[in-house]
Amino acid sequence: MNKSNPVGWFDINVANFERAKTFYEKVFQVKLVDLPIEWGKQALFSFNPEAPNISGALVEKKDIQPGANNTVVYFETEDCVAEERRIEQHGGKILQPKMHIGEFGYISIFLDTEGNTIGLHSRK
Numbered sequence: 001m002n003k004s005n006p007v008g009w010f011d012i013n014v015a016n017f018e019r020a021k022t023f024y025e026k027v028f029q030v031k032l033v034d035l036p037i038e039w040g041k042q043a044l045f046s047f048n049p050e051a052p053n054i055s056g057a058l059v060e061k062k063d064i065q066p067g068a069n070n071t072v073v074y075f076e077t078e079d080c081v082a083e084e085r086r087i088e089q090h091g092g093k094i095l096q097p098k099m100h101i102g103e104f105g106y107i108s109i110f111l112d113t114e115g116n117t118i119g120l121h122s123r124k
Contacts, residue, residue, distance in 0.1 A: 080121070
């Protein structure tokens with residue numbers, strides 16, 4: 001049996017690369033790093049292969065459109081409310097404000113500027 005986490009990477013598909021990059025940088029207060037790729041544009045979230053959890057990227061692909069999806073990536077955060085306060089001011093929409101999920105902590109769910117459903121997870 002594999003003892004690692006089941007997810008090893010994520011791509012968040014976007015239609016407007018610069019708008020999405022600005023949104024994620026402002027909401028999570030991070031700097032994304034552009035990585036040139038042949039089939040579109042990509043901006044990486046910080047990545048430390050020795051650290052727990054996973055990382056991923058915003059990706060603008062020539063033939064793939066973002067939008068409503070049934071896969072939700074959850075970003076770990078100290079407290080969901082901190083990011084919630086910045087989501088709508090930067091063009092996103094809160095779908096589910098911070099909600100208790102029992103012993104596992106709290107989640108929030110929002111739409112980003114590209115129509116992707118994204119989650120937040122915190123322990124407090």
